[in-house]
Amino acid sequence: MSKPLLEVKGLTKAFGGVIAVSEVDFHLNEGEIVAVIGPNGAGKTTLFNMITGVLPPTSGQVFFDGKEVTGNQPYQIAKAGITRTFQNLQVFENMSVIENVMTGVHCRLKTGFLQAGLRLMGVKREEQQAFDVAMSCLEKVGIADLAFEAAEVLPYGNQRLLEIARASASSPKLILLDEPMAGLNPQESRQLVDIIKKKREEGMSFLFVEHDMETVMGISDRIVVIDYGKKIAEGTPAEIYENEKVIAAYLGTEEEEEAI
Amino acid sequence: MNHSKVSELYNRHYGGLFLFIAALVIVPFVANSFLLSVLILVGLYGIVTTGLTMLMGYAGQISLGHAAFYGIGAYASAVMTGTYGMPGIVGILVGVAFAGTVAVLIGIPTLKLKENYLALATLGFGIIIFTFFKELKEITGGLNGFFGIPSFNLFGFAFDTDLKFYFLIWALLIVGILFSKNIIDSRVGRALRSIHGSDVAANSIGVNIQQYKLKVFVLSAVYASVAGSLYAHYVTFINPNLFTAMESITFLIMVVIGGSANIWGGMIGAIVYVLLNELLKEVVPMFFPNVGGEFQIVFFGILLVAILIYMPQGLAPTLGKVWRRLAGRKNKKAAVTGPPNADATVGGSKS
Amino acid sequence: MELTSQFIQLIFSGLTIGSIYALVAIGFVITYNITGVLNFAQGDFAMLGAMLAITFVSMDMPMGLGIILSIGIVVLVGGIFERTAIYPARNASLPTLIIITLGVAIAIRGFAILIWGTQPRSLPPFTENNPINVLNAVLLPQSIWAVGISLVSLIAMHYFFNKTFIGKAVTACVVNRSAARLMGIKPEWMSFISIAVSAGLGAIAGIIIAPISGATYEMGLMIGMKAFVAAVIGGLTNAPAAIIGAFMIGILESFTEGLWTSGYKDAISFALLLIVLFFMPNGLFAKASGKRV
Ligand SMILES: Nc1ncnc2c1ncn2[C@@H]1O[C@H](COP(=O)(O)OP(=O)(O)OP(=O)(O)O)[C@@H](O)[C@H]1O
Ligand SMILES: [Mg+2]
Numbered sequence: 088m089s090k091p092l093l094e095v096k097g098l099t100k101a102f103g104g105v106i107a108v109s110e111v112d113f114h115l116n117e118g119e120i121v122a123v124i125g126p127n128g129a130g131k132t133t134l135f136n137m138i139t140g141v142l143p144p145t146s147g148q149v150f151f152d153g154k155e156v157t158g159n160q161p162y163q164i165a166k167a168g169i170t171r172t173f174q175n176l177q178v179f180e181n182m183s184v185i186e187n188v189m190t191g192v193h194c195r196l197k198t199g200f201l202q203a204g205l206r207l208m209g210v211k212r213e214e215q216q217a218f219d220v221a222m223s224c225l226e227k228v229g230i231a232d233l234a235f236e237a238a239e240v241l242p243y244g245n246q247r248l249l250e251i252a253r254a255s256a257s258s259p260k261l262i263l264l265d266e267p268m269a270g271l272n273p274q275e276s277r278q279l280v281d282i283i284k285k286k287r288e289e290g291m292s293f294l295f296v297e298h299d300m301e302t303v304m305g306i307s308d309r310i311v312v313i314d315y316g317k318k319i320a321e322g323t324p325a326e327i328y329e330n331e332k333v334i335a336a337y338l339g340t341e342e343e344e345e346a347i
Numbered sequence: 348m349n350h351s352k353v354s355e356l357y358n359r360h361y362g363g364l365f366l367f368i369a370a371l372v373i374v375p376f377v378a379n380s381f382l383l384s385v386l387i388l389v390g391l392y393g394i395v396t397t398g399l400t401m402l403m404g405y406a407g408q409i410s411l412g413h414a415a416f417y418g419i420g421a422y423a424s425a426v427m428t429g430t431y432g433m434p435g436i437v438g439i440l441v442g443v444a445f446a447g448t449v450a451v452l453i454g455i456p457t458l459k460l461k462e463n464y465l466a467l468a469t470l471g472f473g474i475i476i477f478t479f480f481k482e483l484k485e486i487t488g489g490l491n492g493f494f495g496i497p498s499f500n501l502f503g504f505a506f507d508t509d510l511k512f513y514f515l516i517w518a519l520l521i522v523g524i525l526f527s528k529n530i531i532d533s534r535v536g537r538a539l540r541s542i543h544g545s546d547v548a549a550n551s552i553g554v555n556i557q558q559y560k561l562k563v564f565v566l567s568a569v570y571a572s573v574a575g576s577l578y579a580h581y582v583t584f585i586n587p588n589l590f591t592a593m594e595s596i597t598f599l600i601m602v603v604i605g606g607s608a609n610i611w612g613g614m615i616g617a618i619v620y621v622l623l624n625e626l627l628k629e630v631v632p633m634f635f636p637n638v639g640g641e642f643q644i645v646f647f648g649i650l651l652v653a654i655l656i657y658m659p660q661g662l663a664p665t666l667g668k669v670w671r672r673l674a675g676r677k678n679k680k681a682a683v684t685g686p687p688n689a690d691a692t693v694g695g696s697k698s
Numbered sequence: 699m700e701l702t703s704q705f706i707q708l709i710f711s712g713l714t715i716g717s718i719y720a721l722v723a724i725g726f727v728i729t730y731n732i733t734g735v736l737n738f739a740q741g742d743f744a745m746l747g748a749m750l751a752i753t754f755v756s757m758d759m760p761m762g763l764g765i766i767l768s769i770g771i772v773v774l775v776g777g778i779f780e781r782t783a784i785y786p787a788r789n790a791s792l793p794t795l796i797i798i799t800l801g802v803a804i805a806i807r808g809f810a811i812l813i814w815g816t817q818p819r820s821l822p823p824f825t826e827n828n829p830i831n832v833l834n835a836v837l838l839p840q841s842i843w844a845v846g847i848s849l850v851s852l853i854a855m856h857y858f859f860n861k862t863f864i865g866k867a868v869t870a871c872v873v874n875r876s877a878a879r880l881m882g883i884k885p886e887w888m889s890f891i892s893i894a895v896s897a898g899l900g901a902i903a904g905i906i907i908a909p910i911s912g913a914t915y916e917m918g919l920m921i922g923m924k925a926f927v928a929a930v931i932g933g934l935t936n937a938p939a940a941i942i943g944a945f946m947i948g949i950l951e952s953f954t955e956g957l958w959t960s961g962y963k964d965a966i967s968f969a970l971l972l973i974v975l976f977f978m979p980n981g982l983f984a985k986a987s988g989k990r991v
Binding site (some may be wrong): 471474 | 802815
């Protein structure tokens with residue numbers, strides 16, 4: 088592979104006086120699973136928000152698939168092939184489970200207002216297509232039997248899986264997962280690891296934020312560490328494991344936590 | 348392992364609808380002229396509120412300015428047919444073009460705003476348009492009103508009796524509802540509802556939320572404008588006071604009563620509102636003999652609050668159950684017309 | 699009338715009406731800061747205050763007493779409104795809450811029609827109302843009352859929120875709920891206090907404007923809307939900016955009316971609202987902030 092799939096250069100975000108992310112550079116190659124780790128408030132979510140267009144960066148650039156996508160709207164970035172899940176769940180509570188995922192197929196379909204309103208030819212076929220894709224996504228995460236339930240009644244863990252199914256419905260090249268294991272029990276976590284691995288075999292790449300070190304060390308090809316908005320280390324799990332800066336950053340926060 | 352089909356997802360069985368249409372056809376022949384005129388009013392309101400339901404119930408955007416679009420349709424038809432003697436259809440089309448354009452111009456900046464501000468901006472916009480109706484006296488007749496709007500004429504056929512008009516309006520309403528329902532049960536409908544559910548998630552999976560909000564706003568404006576055009580032909584006399592902020596709020600009340608997350612909710616709300624309104628006009632003066640003006644709003648205000656607190660889904664889901672029983676349909680697994688357990692409330696994602 | 703005196707005249711009437719808007723706008727700001735909701739019934743509290751005062755005075759009650767009683771009743775109404783309509787729906791989505799306040803607004807309006815009918819009514823001026831001549835412009839004592847009372851009320855509000863225990867608790871609650879709890883204040887009551895206090899401010903506004911422009915059941919809508927515009931100019935959270943906004947609107951209105959036409963007076967204010975919303979959605983004086991995900 089010559090060019091990286093995702094490349095982030097000097098990405099910076101300031102909220103008023105607070106610099107949440109500062110001059111972060113890293114890249115992700117096609118088919119890779121890369122973890123972003125760092126203490127609470129390090130700027131991981133903000134980094135994700137900038138990559139997916141939810142927040143405009145203060146400075147810096149994002150390249151995806153060889154094209155610059157800096158400052159694009161989230162829906163444009165989704166069309167280009169990056170989707171995501173959210174740390175604070177953002178399930179569509181006003182829909183059924185399957186409809187949530189069918190909405191994820193949105194950018195692969197074409198039906199517009201007039202076509203839908205008149206139910207012209209093609210609408211029915213697209214509906215079937217969206218349904219089938221959504222169903223198979225639900226099957227892959229193992230909640231197909233809940234397809235017709237209202238999304239809001241799903242337990243927390245299943246809502247996380249639902250977000251992943253929704254994010255994968257448009258067959259993006261890259262999925263960003265923001266703390267996918269948070270709130271999952273060990274069995275669900277293992278299941279999720281399997282899902283990610285399987286999807287990678289299908290050619291999807293992952294960038295994810297996670298606090299659970301076992302998972303991070305277990306599935307990432309590389310790890311990017313940020314602290315106070317700055318990238319302090321990058322490397323394979325083994326390298327990160329021994330990196331002093333990382334250890335200091337983590338021990339540092341633990342001490343702080345104990346002090347409280 | 349899963350044998351479900353897409354056809355199980357949305358209730359697209361129309362047995363009940365045929366019954367309903369049959370009832371609609373019979374009613375005018377047993378109704379007296381007063382009831383007929385009331386039903387015409389219901390149908391006109393129903394067209395507006397169906398559009399508004401798309402905007403508020405599904406896409407989650409509040410509008411407190413739809414009387415403006417209703418008024419634009421009414422004045423467009425009044426001026427085109429009354430002043431210039433054009434055919435009725437021209438009036439409607441001019442109204443639609445005008446309302447649609449205004450909706451785009453006002454929608455682009457307004458729909459970026461958060462809930463609080465959106466309500467405010469649309470209310471302010473409605474008052475501005477009202478001012479134009481009032482002040483552009485050469486065109487609209489100002490506060491004196493616009494007299495002598497001819498009856499609606501379509502390709503040589505004059506809708507000059509209440510009975511004919513009744514069929515016109517209700518046919519249009521049913522078509523409007525079906526058109527909306529088709530939209531809701533599709534990619535577009537899911538996109539709209541996803542904005543309501545979580546705008547940031549919708550955006551992040553590829554829904555161009557600004558564009559969808561704008562389009563549904565325009566659609567609802569067009570519904571309101573068409574209803575306004577026909578309203579002008581029906582009453583033959585209009586004045587700006589028919590298109591005040593209070594009228595916009597009235598539309599909203601109907602949507603909430605009916606149930607904003609149900610495509611039949613707008614129509615149900617219009618029926619309940621108009622009938623209740625007529626009832627109150629009869630009953631209240633018995634207790635307050637000197638009462639004048641729109642005293643009924645005290646009841647609708649209280650009703651609005653009570654429904655939002657105790658029955659936030661409105662009447663539609665309950666009525667839907669009764670209707671399905673009457674129509675003798677088995678309650679299928681996924682046979683819900685609206686979104687399942689649609690977010691109880693009107694508009695906006697929870698933050 | 700020569701130009702400068704006309705100018706001064708317009709400034710006078712702008713300040714008078716601006717002071718009314720300021721009171722109602724501060725009510726918005728207080729409620730918005732504490733509950734996060736735009737209270738569409740705010741203007742109708744002004745109407746209610748005016749109508750009650752007119753009724754009491756017409757019953758030969760001494761004016762001062764009638765006014766105080768009216769304000770008291772409106773505060774009570776505000777409190778009841780919060781308990782019966784806002785509190786039970788406190789977990790509903792924002793648009794639902796907005797529509798609830800709208801429902802209360804029209805309920806109050808309809809109630810006024812039932813009790814007082816649709817005819818305009820008026821309150822006698824607080825004192826002898828012989829025009830005073832200032833720089834060739836005419837100044838009515840009632841205008842001085844209006845501006846004076848509203849300034850005193852605004853200062854009192856400032857004192858209440860920054861110096862008294864309850865006021866400080868309310869303010870603390872905006873910043874930090876658990877801190878307020880530690881002070882022994884239930885955050886749930888903050889919404890009650892804020893709406894009751896804003897209702898009182900609204901009532902004062904209605905009462906001081908009633909001798910100048912009369913009172914009708916529907917006066918609340920326009921007063922409320924104009925005050926909204928003022929509050930939005932201040933970004934909804936900034937009280938001094940809202941007051942400045944209120945006087946700006948008042949003066950803009952009186953100049954539109956005096957130099958052009960009264961017909962477009964309302965449209966101009968709302969055009970200003972739309973302009974502010976479009977270009978500075980966080981107000982003229984505010985910094986941007988975004989929702990977090
Ligand atoms: N919308 C915002 N406005 C202002 N400040 C923000 C905003 N979003 C994040 N911040 C600040 O930016 C910093 C980084 O926050 P961020 O959510 O990116 O951290 P994080 O690494 O994801 O933390 P966590 O592990 O707790 O999820 C924090 O100090 C946070 O308070
Ligand atoms: Mg985070």
